Amino acid sequence: DVKVTQSSRYLVKRTGEKVFLECVQDMDHENMFWYRQDPGLGLRLIYFSYDVKMKEKGDIPEGYSVSREKKERFSLILESASTNQTSMYLCASSYRVTEAFFGQGTRLTVV
């Protein structure tokens, strides 16, 4: 079975902190994604990566950056956390254009 693992289920950070959300997949998938999930807005894409060191902006990249130094790991970085970044963050991976597999999600609260 494909496994996508996010480093934390719950995270509380202070405004202005630099925050790292880590995601690891074990199926050698080329594509990895970071989504943000908010009630009534569904899943919105922040960034995706189709190969090591390659990245593309999604719909809401402002305030975020990403890193993919190894194929299995895709990190989301909040350079200076703000309260409007309080949300559920979902990581996913996929092989080419097949279905995506998701991690368990990280609920981030910025206070």
Next chain:
Amino acid sequence: AQTVTQSQPEMSVQEAETVTLSCTYDTSESDYYLFWYKQPPSRQMILVIRQEAYKQQNATENRFSVNFQKAAKSFSLKISDSQLGDAAMYFCAYRKRTGANNLFFGTGTRLTVIP
């Protein structure tokens, strides 16, 4: 731009009954994938069913089936013999087959199953 619309924020169904969740999408592509994902209260998003646009036959997975109407750009999910474990958020998603392979989601439908 591709968009996915789920017009039913909430739905409910009696246990053992059938329910249909609606989804429409907008695209200029002719070859793409459509998906239904389920997100139970535990939060792990899991794939329910997948449809490839070039296939005319509607996909079926046990109690789950779709009604894919390509010309109408409609992709509804039918759940038969509903069970308590079907209670979840359901998301419709679209992905084109070539080029940038982003996955676009609708806003979700919360399904309640009444015992």
